[in-house]
Amino acid sequence: MQKSQAYIPCKTNVLNETKHSVSRMTPTIEYRRGSVDDLSKLRLTSDLSVTPASIEFNVIGAGHEFWIATTDDEIVGLTVLASTTRAQHTILYLNVSAAHKSRGVGSTLIRAVIESYPESEFAVIPLDGTEEFYRRLGFVKTKKWEMRRPPSPPQR
C-alpha cells in the first residue's frame, strides 16, 4: 500500500482542540483519506454543499482524492486535492460544517494531508478571509490569488 493511501493515525478529540467549552459528548474526529465506501457508509453534513454523487463524479471520476474529518457516522469536514505529481498538490476545495467550525477541524484536516505528502508542495487559491488560516499552516502568498506551502523538511 502506498503511503498516500494509508489511513493515517491522525485522530483527535475536538475537546482538546477547541478554545471554547464544548459538550463532553463531543465525538472523536478522525482525519483520513476518503474512499468510495465512505460515501455509502457515512452521512455528509448537508452544509458541506456536496453529495456522494458529486464526489464520485467530480472528484474520484476526475482522478482527484478527497480527505475527510469524520465522526463515527458523519463527514463533518472535507477537502479535495488535485495532484499533478506526488510532489505537487493543489487544494481544490475545503469546507467544515458550521457546527464544527473554529474548533481546529479544518487545520487538522489540512495538516493530516500535508503530513501524508511531506515531499510535496501545496498550492491553494484561498477564499476571501481564509489567508490567515493558510498562513498558520505554512502557506505564503506567491501570486495575487495564490498561496503555496513548500515541502516539509525531512524528519531527523
Ligand SMILES: CC(C)(COP(=O)(O)OP(=O)(O)OC[C@H]1O[C@@H](n2cnc3c(N)ncnc32)[C@H](O)[C@@H]1OP(=O)(O)O)[C@@H](O)C(=O)NCCC(=O)NCCS
Ligand atoms: C476555512 C475553514 C475550512 C476553516 O475551518 P475551521 O475548522 O473553522 O478552521 P480552524 O478551527 O482550524 O481554524 C480557525 C481559524 O482560521 C481562521 N479562519 C478560518 N476561516 C476564516 C474566515 N472566513 N475569515 C477569517 N478567518 C478565518 C481564523 O483565524 C480562525 O480562528 P478563530 O476561529 O479563532 O477565528 C472553514 O471556516 C470553512 O469551511 N469555511 C467556509 C469555506 C471556506 O472558506 N473554505 C476555504 C476554501 S479555500
